[in-house]
Amino acid sequence: MHSIEFTLDDASDDAVRADWDALLAAGLPSAGSHRSATNRPHVTVLAATAVPTSLxxxxxxxxxxxxxxxxxxxxxxxxxxxxxxxxxxxxVDRALTALVHGLQQDAVDVAADPDRAWVPHVTLCRRLDPGQVGTALSVLPLLPEAAPSFTGLRRWDPVARRVTSLGG
Incomplete structure (x- = not known):
């Protein structure tokens, strides 16, 4: 899926990477196991089969x-x-949620149901077995210390396997 994503400030990026590392150290699946330069903590704004230049x-x-x-x-x-x-x-506040929902309505073949609410989140791991949940929760802080902020916007193109900074 093509996507447009918010990136985090340096301290928040570091905090998420620390979560990834804690999961890896516990022998659990982690988004940190994907070591590509394109893998970075982010919050997806929209994911679709195509993101036209106009969108x-x-x-x-x-x-x-x-x-x-x-x-x-x-x-x-x-x-x-x-x-x-x-x-x-x-x-995030309601104004941003409404803005993102409007962008999703304009997307081509939005991955999620376009009438479904946006749930802003940073993925820590995929393919976690239900039996591993307790261990995962025990190695992660309830909340990171750093107060987060969105500082950048980028586009992921899975066909070209390229991230393009849109600014920030």
């Missing part, structure tokens, strides 16, 4: 003026039923 430009025009944007860490959350995704929620 990319619209997203940049609407979101970049907000940066840097202070947000808040939320708790840990699990998505899925058998092979779980463990993520850290990111709390």
């Amino acid at each position: 990319q430009d619209e997203a940049a025009a609407r979101l970049l003026p907000l940066l840097p944007l202070p947000v808040r860490w939320g708790g840990l959350v699990l998505f899925g039923t058998r092979r779980l995704v463990l993520a850290r929620l990111v709390e």
Whole structure:
């Protein structure tokens, strides 16, 4: 899926990478095991089978003026039923949620149901077995110490396997 993503300030990026490392040290799946230069803690704004240049430009025009944007860490959350995704929620205001929902409505073949609420989060691990949840929760802090902010916007193109900074 093509995506447009917020990136985090340096201290928050470091905090998420510390979570990734803690999961790895505990022998658990971790987003940190993917060592590509394109792998970076982020919050996906939209994911779709295609992101036309016009939508990319619209997203940049609407979101970049907000940066840097202070947000808040939320708790840990699990998505899925058998092979779980463990993520850290990111709390944002209603105005940003409405703006993102509007961008999603304009996307081509949005990956998620376009009528579904945006759940801003940073993925910590994928393919977590339900039996591993307790261990994962025991090695992660309830909340990172650093107060997070969105400081950048980027685009992921899976076909070209390229990340393009849109600014910030």
